[in-house]
Structure formats: structure tokens, C-alpha cells
Amino acid sequence: MSTAAPATPTWQRVTQHRLFWPVVALVALFVANTIANPGFLSLRLQDGHLFGALINLLRGGSPLLLIALGMTLVIATRGIDLSVGAVVAISGAVALSFIASSSDPSSVTTVLVAIGIALALSLVLGVWNGFLVSVVGIQPIIATLVLMTAGRGVAMLITGGQITTVNSAPFKTLGSGFWLGLPVAVFVAGGVFALVAFLTRRTALGMLIESVGINPEASRLAGVKSRSIIWTVYAVCGLFAGLGGLIISSNVMAADANNAGLFIELDAILAVVIGGTSLSGGKFSLAGTLVGVLIIQTLTVTVTMLGISPSVTPLFKAIVVIAVCLAQSPKIRDAVAARRRRAARTSQAAEVAA
Amino acid sequence: MSTVKTPTPTSPREPGNKPRTAGGMSAGMPVRFASRIRVDRRYLPVIGTLVVLALMLIIGGSRYENFLSGRVISNLFINNSFLIVLAVGMTFVILTGGIDLSVGSVVALSGISAASLLQSGWPAAVVIPLVVLIGTVIGLVVGIMVHVFEIQPFIATLAAMFLARGLCYVISLQSIPINDDTFVSIASWKQQFGEEWRITTSVVIALVVVAIAFYMLHYTQFGRTVYAIGGGEQSAMLMGLPVARTKVLVYVVSGTCAGIGGLLFAMFSRSGYSLTGVGMELDAIAAVVIGGTILTGGTGFVLGSVLGVLVLGLIQTIITFEGTLSSWWTKIVIGGLLLVFVILQRVLVVRRR
């Protein structure tokens, strides 16, 4: 508007920040938890390890964060990856089957090779998705639906339809180990988060990804290698899903082809959307994704803590999603803006009339 | 040329070597004749589905005894009646270029509501319409979220999926058996034709739904608007068609179909369970895509989706007949088939441009 607007008050700038409502939701959840359980925020040191609900929250959320990070990049290019859950299952199945069939399940070398094979396969699966989307030109949702459907079948093929369990101390470290007082999984997820943040914000990668997501054709004409960028984000998303799958399987020391990472693609997409990255691509926020992951993870914890059956969690997820999406919906924002404008216009009219 | 919305609507259209003046079209009889025989490209994907279906029947029939029997075919319909209904609803949504992820959960919600209400003594005559209405209402809520609040269909239906699943758990965590006499007698009604052929209530309901959907899509303004929106929402709006109402209604249709699907599943399993229908939305989407409907909208047929469901069902049947194959091959084969069909559609789109 060309009419001279007074400088936006600070509080308004805060409330208009796109992470405002997600952060409010997270804080509200924390408050609810602390009321229900005063010890929620407390931490205690035991055997040089930090313990407490918050630590469990972080550790439990690590795989989701990894997957949501890959998903953020994919969604920023106007894509979506439905196959991450299947990749989680495949990655866990491959690693545990390899360890289980090796002569020395407890050797570090075995575990490293297993992790290497699982990650390489996940990367290949991501490359496959990227190939379908960027080269063949199939819509992301359907291209990744192929692997989503077939992937669990493949995982069962690998495990022979059984739930594979192993006993391997080095592998257990990934999911349940501690380092410097914190869970190893948190370091892994945190390290990947920092790496992605560095790669997207300290290089031009972030801007080019956003540019491809906002306007693919304009980007191509501007000389952006959109095909290789899109291909890369799917590959990275597959890789991160594989890493998440390793942590999940290490947590329970079992590979369950049917249930490992079931619906984690939906949780990851939710986390991304709650964090303010639009499904129609473009601008993305890694910090937002982190907040989204924490909200979803806290929600799960809260439901348990409040003594409600954990099965009802989806209901609360639905409520949070609907609330956050409505708050971010352009319609509601426009309605608020229009009311403000109409108020301004009426006051102007009043002045003219006077 | 293309009967599909191309991904880049702004790209200059290519008249190519087509005659620029109308006169060129009025060529003599041979051309007319030739154009009669030539198959409309819109039917190509469906014909592909038909070919796959026929091949599967031939292969199955030649490999296994009793495969091409009335019993197997009847069972194909009986076991997949709920999926047919879901795929029909999904077809409406996908034709407009949307997607509905909530149907699997709505099936569970509708089923468990029916079981729970019947258990507490409500009469079946009230319960049956009521649980269908549950689907309708959820569809309406989704439609409003999509259209009024401009939330992407993916997210809106995802929220509805979580909502419905959560409500299931609120109703009951355990499976609830259905013992209501009226309901059971409706569910167990069947008509035998000869030795092997038979139909059940759920098959009748599914076929009626298919017939109504076919009528709606091809003989009402609502149906034609669905296609027009898939061809270009902006164009449909400028043509003065009721875009807003139609966009909300397709989700209502899909929700209602999911409600009916839940009812059929409850009849099939004689129980309601909150874990029913996990991943069923993916089967429905896969059936629609395999049935030749293009995910960007505008092209596809409800009968194609029925064929798609039958293909999925036959895969299952063949794997059962094979005996030595493990169940997970079903998923792998469906994934592979999906890939083939998607690439086929892609090739068609590219060739048209």
C-alpha cells in the first residue's frame, strides 16, 4: 500500500514471523507437559550420561529429523518423497541381515561394512527416485509412490518375511549409545543438520534450490542446472532416510520390514509443513523443520505422559496440523489484512466526510 | 494432439502441420473413415489396463487349473468390492488434479462406528446411513479446507487421515464384532447363479456405486465440470462453471465413497477395527492410476479404475494360486506395474506435445 504506514511495531513483526505459531505450539506443549509432570524439564547426570524426558525427546526425534531434513530439500524443489518409510525399512533390513549373517556380529568392521552397504543402497534408491522425477519427468508423488509400494516388499524379501534381530554392541551404539553425555543419535542428527545448514546457506545451493522450486522454467532459462539439483535432493533424501532407518533399527536391534518407519514419511512431511515450508515449493526453513520435528515428537511424548493411549496420537497430530495450516492459510491472512485495510479505508472516508 | 493438461501451460501451443483453415478438415470420406477407426487417444491407457487384465487372465488360466472359473471371478469382485468403491471416489478427486489420502482411515472410522453403534443396540436401519454420512462429513470438511482455506489437498486429506484414525482409537482399541441380526442378514445375503457364479450385497452396492458414478461423470454438469477443472481450473472458471462448488463436492463424493467402503468392509469382516484400511488409500490411488487416470487430472474413466482394482485383485489371486510365492511379491508386482503404467502415461503425454 502506498499510504504511509507507521513502522510495524516489534510485537507485530514477531507475530508475523512465519515460525511464530509453530514456536507457540511447541512452547504450549512444553508447558502442558511441565504442568502434568513437573520433572519434565529436569535433567540428571548418571554414569556420565544425561537423562531426562528432554533427552529422550531428542533421541527419539533424531531419525525423524534426519528424514525431515531430506524431505525439506525435496519439498523446496516442488517435490515430495513418499518412499522414505520404505527406504527406512530396506536400510534396516539390509544392515541387520548383513550383521546377522556375518561370522562376527560384534566386530566394528562388520558393523561399519553393514552401515556402508545400507547407506549405499539408500543412496541408490534416492537416485532412482531422482531419476524418475528429473529425467523421466514423472510427478514426484507418483514416482515415489512406486518405491513406497514396492519398497516394503523388497524389505521383506531381504529379511525373508521375518523380523531379523541381532546382538551387536557396536551397532547398538548408533541408536542407544552415549558420547560426551549425550545420545550418539543426537550427534548424528545434529551433525547432519549442521552440514545441511552449512551447505544450503553458506553456499549458493539454498538459493538455487529455492529458485528451482519457485519457478523451474525461469531457473532453467537463467542457466540453473535444475535437473541435477532435483536429482541431488532426492538422492540426499534417500541417503538421510537410510541413516534414519539405521538409527531406528539400532534402537530396537531388530529389522521389521512391515512396521519400521511406517508413516514416517507423513510425519516428516507434516514436520516440514508445520515448519512453514510450503508444499508448493520455494522458500524453505531448516529451523522450521527442526521446530516441526520437535512438535511432533513432543506431541507423541505428551499423549503418553497425560495417560492417554498412544494410539490416539494421530488425533492430536490432526488438530495441530489443522490449526497451524489454518493460521498460515492465505485466506485467513487476507481476511485479517482486509479487515485492517477496510478499517483504514473507513477512517479515511470519515476524514474526507468531515 | 494432447488431451492432457501439459505441465507447462504457458508454452506456446503447437499447431504443427495441422491445417490452419477449417477447409482443410473437410477432406473426403477416406479421412473421415480413417478417423473413425482410429482409437481416441484418451482411451489408450484404459486399453492398456484391459490388455494387462486379459494377459493376466490368460496366463493364470493356462498355468493353474480352476483359475478361469466363476468362483474365482466372483471372489475377485466380492473380496475387492470395498476397494472398487474407494477407487471410484478417488477417481473424482484425481480427475480434478487433487488427491485424497484420508480414505483408508475413513473406512476404519466408518466400520468401527458401525460396529460400536450396533453393539450398543442402535438399529441397523439408522446405523447404515449414519456411518456413510460420517464419510460425507469428513469429505465436506476436507473440501472446505482445500477450497476455502486453500490448504493443499495432500495436507488437508493427510490431516483428515490422522483425524479419522485418531477418532477410531477413541472409539475402541479392540476389534468389535458385529452380531446385529439385521446387519448380518444383509451382509450374508447372496445370490447364486449356476454352480459357481454368485454375488453378494457388497458387490451389488459396489456396482450400483459404479453406475451412479458413471452417470454423474458423464451425464451431469457436475461430472463435466470435474473434467473441465482437470483440464484447466482457470479456464473452467472463466467458462463460468461452478468451480468452487465442484471442488468441494469431489471430496464429499470421495468421503461418501469411503464411508460406503467402510460399511462394505464391515460386512466383509463382520467386525469393526481401528487398524482397518491402513495403506488402503495407496491401493485406491494405485488402482486409479493403473486404471488409466492421469494424476494431473482431466483424463480418466471410472470404469478404468474398476479395471485397475481388478488388476490388483488378480495379482493377489495369482500369487495365492502360485502357492510358492511369498505374499510380499504382491507389493513388488504392484509397484512394478505402477511404474510401467506411469511411464506409459508419461510417454503418451510427451508424444502428444
Add this chain to the structure above:
Amino acid sequence: MSTPVPEGRPVVEMSGISIEFPGVKALDGVDLTLRPGEIHALMGENGAGKSTMIKALTGVYSIDSGTIVVDGSPHTFSGPGAAQQAGVSTVYQEVNLCENLSVAENIMLGHEPRRGGAINWRATRRRAGEMLARLNLDIDPASSLASHSLAIQQLVAICRALVIDCKVLILDEPTSSLDADEVAQLFEVMRRLKDDGVAILFVSHFLEQVYAISDRMTVLRNGRLVGEYRTDELPRLELVSKMIGASLDELSELEQTTERIAHDRSGEEPFIQAVGLGRKGSIQPFDLDIYPGEVVGLAGLLGSGRTEMARLLAGADRADSGQTTVSGRLARLRTPRAAMQRNIAFSSEHRKAEGVVGDLTIRENIVLGLQADRGWARRMPRRQVDEIVEKYMTALSIRPNNPDALLRNLSGGNQQKVLLARWLATAPELLILDEPTRGIDVGAKAEIQKLVAQLASQGMSVLFISAELDEVLRLSHRIAVMRDRVKVAEITNSDDVTVENVVELIASGGTDS
């Protein structure tokens, strides 16, 4: 005009219409009156507000102030559907039909004959056939719309508008993709409708056509009303000056400063030389040379192959025949990137779809091309970015003067300038500009024209495409004429070359030149 200009009670009266978009006043108190049985031309340059006015009448945009009276009673249509109910039909510039449906359906959609509530397909096709016959179109109503050319689709759109008993027919640039015969066919239909008492609102860029068909005209400039005139009382020159307005001086000043007389090029090496370059279904093989410091204009109708030629030279589409030499070396321009590496920059005609990255800032949009060229790993140093952005924002006077503003919030003219800055920052030797002045205000237009002349005088080669022939003539040293996807003629510009000459060349297909 020999026919009497119809008078009588107006069927549409729009008065004091204002519409404001964020940051732009698209219409400011505009009046428009349509009488039954008249053909009324709505005139104005790109961005004058013609399309906005039409969309205000048909309810696509809601008006901020003013009144619309249709058939004696005030109306505000909730949308095109409501407008159609009241007898106001529109055919838009870009064909707004559904390519996935048949011709018959596109004509009848929403008005299909019913039998017992169900659509009666046989009657629908018959009715559509009748409508097509009314326009002398001999095509199969059951055929797919997508199988027909853009011209036929345009006529189908008109059929659709006539299905309802329409009192007012709005034709928004219906002729831009039609050839002379098709235009004559359209005019015949328009005259017939006029005799039936239909009021026709006609928008066209072609002055000949406007003078041939219209009774009255309303002229808009910059969203404001200039006036309503009888066509036979307003000489052509006066109309042009009313459309261009105060900037006439500015443009004539430009005319004097541009050195557009081609000098002898023998012995020089062209920057780019295309030989037999073509692409099936897109453009027939053509030859073209562009020398350093030269502006080559492309003239032709919409769909004549101007854009397709530009896209081949820019690597936006792949050629399937011929070859290109850049600076004397064979160059395969298979991607936009390959062209950029040969210092060729291409600004597309579809600013929104193929240029603007709306959610990025002005700064990011300006450096996008440079950064893409460097690759993602080597981010441009902040200081260098700021220098470049500062330089071009000042040189092109981009408003708002805030590099952090999102590009989508800028006006069309400023967006165009940002895109120019993006390409100039890559220091191109050949700048391909496809309709760089479409839909932007007159001031920005003059600035861009000046810039083109200036760049050429500094040695840059420019390929300049515009639907406005006077603009092409004003800037170009040489002009290539396109028709039906063939390059039909190439002329050297001089003071003797007039718009009429070029129009003749386009019409005759260059055969008698």
C-alpha cells in the same frame, strides 16, 4: 463507415470504475458505455487497463468503486458464470478452453441440452454443430479440441460465447493468432451479430482492424479514461497520440537519438550466424546473422515463429536441423546454459512464467544468472553481489530502491528491469529480448527502448521481438519478417520503411518483395 452509428439505450454502462492491486492502481475512475448493435473498440497500449476493464465487467475482479449497469439495472457479477447468465459473454486473448475435452463439449459445457436431467449427448453434438456452422466452421464436433490449431480454437471459443443468448460479446484480442482469411471470417460473424443487435466490445492491437470494423472507441491510458470517440471522427494519428499520450515527445526524442541506419557489414564477422536452423513443428529452417552492435528486429503475428526462433538461438529449445556459429566457432546451443556460456542472454516473453522468481528478492533475482553460471559451490562474495545489484538498480532506476524486496511485489515494468539486470550482469554479447515492453507502463517502456539503443551503440548485439511494429521499426537496424513459422523476408531498416510496408510483407508472406 457507411453504416449509421447506432444510438439508443445503452446495454452496458460502467462508470467510475476503479480497481487497485497491491502497489498498482490498475483502473482509476474509468467509464465505458456499450449500445446494442454497435462494435465498440477498447483501445490503449499494453498495460492501459483494457483487460482489467473486461475482467471488471465480467466479475473476474471485484471493483473497488464505481457502478456497472447492465440492461438498465445495476449489477455486480460474482463471476463469469453470473455474467453469462445476464447475457455477457467473453472470449479471452489466450484461449481459455479445456484441451482435454471435445469441441462440442467446449462449446456447450454448462449449457448442454438435457433429457430427463441427463445430458443428451446427441443433442449436444448437434447443437454444437449448428453453432460451428453459424461460423462456417467445418470441423467434427466430437473431435478433441487439442487436435485443432490455435486459430480454430479461438473460433470455437467464439462459438461458445454465442451459445447463450448473448447481448454483449467481449472479444479480447481475438485476432492476434488469426491470418487474414480467418480475420475476414471473424469480421463477417461480428457484422452478422451486430445486425442482430448484439453489442460487441472489441480489443485489438491492429489499428487497421479497429478502423475496419468498429463504430466507436473508448481509449484508455495508464488505467485512466482518455475519452470515447466515433471511429469515423478520430483520425488514426490522433488515436495513436491519445493512446501514447504525453510520452509522445519522449518517444520522438528517442527516435532522433537512435542511430538505426545499418552500415556496410561486408568484411565483418557476425557475432552469431545461424544456417538452416530449425525445429520440427516449431519453426522452419532459417538463416540469420547478427553483427556486433546491431539490433535485429523480428516482426510477425503471434504464433508466427518469432518466439520459436529466439528460443532456438537461446538454447531454450533444441534445434533438430542446421547449425549455429558464434564468433566464428561452431556452437551447439542445446541448453540455456550452453548459450549463456557463449555470452547469449535470453529474456522470455512470458515474464511471470519464465523469468520472474517471485519469492526471491530483487538482489537474488539479479545475481541468479551469474550465480548459476558459477555453480552452487562458489557463492558470489557479498561485496561483489552488492556492487552489481547497486549498479543495475541505479542504472535502470528500479523501484522500490530496496534490494531485499520480493520480486513478486514489484510492478510489471520494474520486474522487467530486474530481469534485464539479471541478463546484463552476465555481460552478454547477444541479448535476445522477447516482448520486453509488453504490459508495462509507458515510462518504463521508453526507458527500456533507450537502454536497448544504448547497449547496441556500445557494441552489444540485440535480437528484439515485439508485437508493436512501430517499436521494432524505431529500434532495429535490420528486420526479419516471420509468417506461419517461416522467415519470409529480411529488410534493412531506413526512414523509408514504414509500419505499412512491414504489415504488407507479413500479409503477403514476402512473395512480392
